[in-house]
Amino acid sequence: MKKMNLGIIFFINFYCGFVQAQYEHSLVRRMTVFPVKAPKEYATQAEEAWWQVREILTENQRFLVASRNFLIQKDVFQPRERLSPADAIILGKLLDAQGLITIFLEDRVLHLEIYENEYGRVLWSGQLTLSSSQPIADQLVQMTRKLIFDFLSKIPYQGFVIQDPLMRNLVFLDHGKKMLKADVGSQIQVELGDEVQLIRIIHERNTPLFVPETPIEIFAQGIVVKVDKELITVELKRVAQNVKIKEFTLVRLPKEMHRLREAYGFKVGGKNSINSEYFSSEMSLVQQEVAEKKPLVLTMAFILNLATFLLFAF
Secondary structure: OHHHHHHHHHHHHHHHHHHHOOEEOOOOOEEEEOOOEOOHHHHHHHHHHHHHHHHHHHOOOOOEEOOHHHHHHOOOOOOOOOOOHHHHHHHHHHHOOOEEEEEEEEOOEEEEEEEEOOOOOEEEEEEEEOOOOOOHHHOHHHHHHHHHHHHHHHOOOOEEEEOOOOOOOOOEEEOOEEEEEEEOOOOOOOOOOOEEEEEEOEEOOOOOOOOOOOOEEEEEEEEEEEEEOOEEEEEEEEEEOOOOOOOOOEEEOHHHHHHHHHHHOOOEOOEOOOOOEEEOOOEEEHHHHHHHHHHHHHHHHHHHHHHHHHHHHO
16 A cells, blocks of 8 residues: 555656646647538538638748648548647647647637647637627638637747758858848748847746747847848847757747737737747857957967968978
8 A cells, every 4th residue: 555655646746747847849830720610500611711721821831731631541630629638649640740720619609729749738729709699600710710810920939940051050150240041931021120039938837838928038139131032031149158049940020920919919908918028148249259259260270370381391
């Protein structure tokens, strides 16, 4: 009995430690949208709502969405409601999807929920109560569109760092300035000089991730110096020394984020809420770092040249 009690205590401690562990959110780009779950009399509207969600997600090339044929081949093309963490993980692995979307109607309340596949957690969830003065069939598509647009407005990043095929490193020097490239989609509104932030999202609680309560760490800042369709080139101004910039690092464009939230987000209390954020304490000026390293580079070059001269002289 004593051994059993110790085993139970160990399991509880392990489980609590697992629940309270910190997780760093990874880029969500490959998405799967399951058919809308609604009564049979709304089958036509549910089908149209599903197509509309897919079209909205793919129109700016920010997301790659699984096709109907692919879902049928995997034998998962069926309406779903809420997913358990285990179901989200299994379906995510099966479909190679980083995000899973379920849409379902309960009475007159329309729900849209989005899960990530790594831990099966809810990224975002939203709901709308359909008007009792109008037929459900006349509202289903429109309200589904509103929910997916609200989700897009709540994503705390608008792009991700990419590897330039002509450069060996993600961060490269151009005339003494540190640069990187990012993919921000084809329809994003961005201009030269716009502020760019590289962010991390560390989450401890088992609650939706894309909500204002989730803190965002800004560990690098820069400005847009070139726009080429869906790609931007960023000049880094400040970078934290304790965080490595990797491929698919999350990129936030504050001006575009505010525009999206004002245009598509649901307002709470008359205004749109923004995620709490903080700057990394290790962030320093890039030009200062380059300036500090320059004398060392010049010294090494002088020593190398002197050694070469002495070698040929003797």
